Amino acid sequence: MTRSAQSKRLYLTSAPVSEANTSSTELNPSLYNRNDVSRIDFSGAGGYAVPQLEALPALIEYLSEAVLVVNSSGSIVCINNKAAQFLGHTQGALRGHCWPDFLVKRYQPHYHNLVDMGRRGVLSQQQKPTEMAIICVNGDIKDIELTLSYLPSDDPLLVIVMRDLTSHKAECYKLHTLACTDPLTALANRRHFDQMLQNYWDECNKTQSPVSVLIVDVDHFKQFNDQYGHIQGDECLRRIAAAISLAVPRGQGLAARYGGEEFALILPYHDEAMAKAVAVKVQHYVSQLKFSEQGLSDDISVAVSQGFASEINGQFRTPFAMLCAADTALYRAKAEGRNCISSSC
Ligand SMILES: Nc1nc2c(ncn2[C@@H]2O[C@H](COP(=O)(O)OP(=O)(O)OP(=O)(O)O)[C@@H](O)[C@H]2O)c(=O)[nH]1
Structure with a gap:
């Protein structure tokens, strides 16, 4: 041996x-x-x-x-x-x-x-x-x-x-979902939104496809809270989130709660006209919300202001620049009287 x-x-x-x-x-x-x-x-x-x-x-x-x-x-x-x-x-x-x-x-x-x-x-x-x-x-x-x-x-x-x-794996999936989800509305949270914005941006750039972002802000929400209380305000945010989700084309894009009473949507393969069509749907679905099932008066309604930006021919150098442009458009919509849609162009 x-x-x-x-x-x-x-x-x-x-x-x-x-x-x-x-x-x-x-x-x-x-x-x-x-x-x-x-x-x-x-x-x-x-x-x-x-x-x-x-x-x-x-x-x-x-x-x-x-x-x-x-x-x-x-x-x-x-x-x-x-x-x-x-x-x-x-x-x-x-x-x-x-x-x-x-x-x-x-x-x-x-x-x-x-x-x-x-x-x-x-x-x-x-x-x-x-x-x-x-x-x-x-x-x-x-x-x-x-x-x-x-x-x-x-x-x-x-x-x-x-x-x-x-x-x-099941535990990891659960934790990952929790880490990506806004607990109040069950939409994606801001962290997940930021990550996905970069992913969609890269994907659309690679295929030379347009990509848009849309920011949705509830109008005079402070008044809603002040009048009906924060619990009712929370429920109102949940219902607005559901209405926004309905407007996102199935399997294309992502709706997130960006913070407070502000929501943001990523719309890959959407040019300006397509992004505007989604914004019109959001406006319509939100305007249809009724709050009687929350025990509030039937004549209460809420409205949203929206700003969007679309990247088509390389006018924005980064997804963050596109998001800032959508935010500026949102401010314009607020300044123009709310309950309206403004584009960055
Ligand atoms: N109920 C509830 N309220 C929230 C939440 N997050 C933010 N808010 C409220 O949203 C309101 C936002 O108020 P403002 O920033 O003054 O905006 P606004 O009243 O919607 O007015 P405009 O945006 O200018 O039309 C505040 O009263 C916040 O307390 C939440 O998670 N739940």
């Missing part, structure tokens, strides 16, 4: 301590069990550490993670119960199956790349787990975090550890 192979000897054995001592620095204490009679001998040819196959199924069965071992052609050599349950079949039925077939197609090149790195000896043990997705036997798709370890030998083995990311 070469010195390097000897130094990689790992025992899961009841062997005397002196026998295991040669590699004590390499032992994982959690694997070392004096009462366990099974033994893995890493004494393969060519100086590689080769685990004897017979011990692997028993070893991985003890692990708390979902683990499977795959050979160089991708066939599952052994799989623990947790991984089998995760994939949705029995251990026996899964043995021999082609593991990469369980991976969602778009992740397969990345997986093969990791395997190739292992083969070339450049797969670092510090390699971070990789997010992928698998298709279970019943067709369900599950997000996973995959860690791949390469056991080199003449017939190399890959040890794959999977962690279920389903609940983690």
Whole structure:
């Protein structure tokens, strides 16, 4: 046995301590069990550490993670119960199956790349787990975090550890939604608006398409609050938000609460005429609001002033410049008597 192979000897054995001592620095204490009679001998040819196959199924069965071992052609050599349950079949039925077939197609090149790195000896043990997705036997798709370890030998083995990311992803999605949403109106919040404005701006610039922004400000809202109270004011803002949402073409653009009683819309692929048409709809839907279902008099109505700007031929250098122009147009609409629409042009 070469010195390097000897130094990689790992025992899961009841062997005397002196026998295991040669590699004590390499032992994982959690694997070392004096009462366990099974033994893995890493004494393969060519100086590689080769685990004897017979011990692997028993070893991985003890692990708390979902683990499977795959050979160089991708066939599952052994799989623990947790991984089998995760994939949705029995251990026996899964043995021999082609593991990469369980991976969602778009992740397969990345997986093969990791395997190739292992083969070339450049797969670092510090390699971070990789997010992928698998298709279970019943067709369900599950997000996973995959860690791949390469056991080199003449017939190399890959040890794959999977962690279920389903609940983690659901939690992330929930948090992301919360971080992007205005709690009062359920529209996008300003942070999300700013981010999306840049995204839409880039997208429209790339395709040389127009993009517009529209700012909507409730008229004399202080009076509404003063007369009917802030709770009624809140409900009024919710209803205005819903009316504004109705005016945004489905799947095209974004409506956000920009702050206080001010709303903003991004209208990608909208030129000036199209943006104005959306503003007219907003004005109409808001004017139709009735507040009797809030317990207020039927003759109460609200109105909005609006300003918009459209980028068509490179007149604005940044999305922020376009937004400022829409804001200036809004001020003009207020100055011109409110309940009207003003353009930056
Ligand atoms: N109820 C409620 N009121 C809000 C909220 N955010 C801002 N406001 C109110 O919106 C009002 C805005 O008042 P102003 O800035 O004077 O504007 P305005 O009365 O609408 O007048 P113009 O915009 O000039 O037509 C203030 O009374 C704020 O308290 C909110 O979340 N809920």
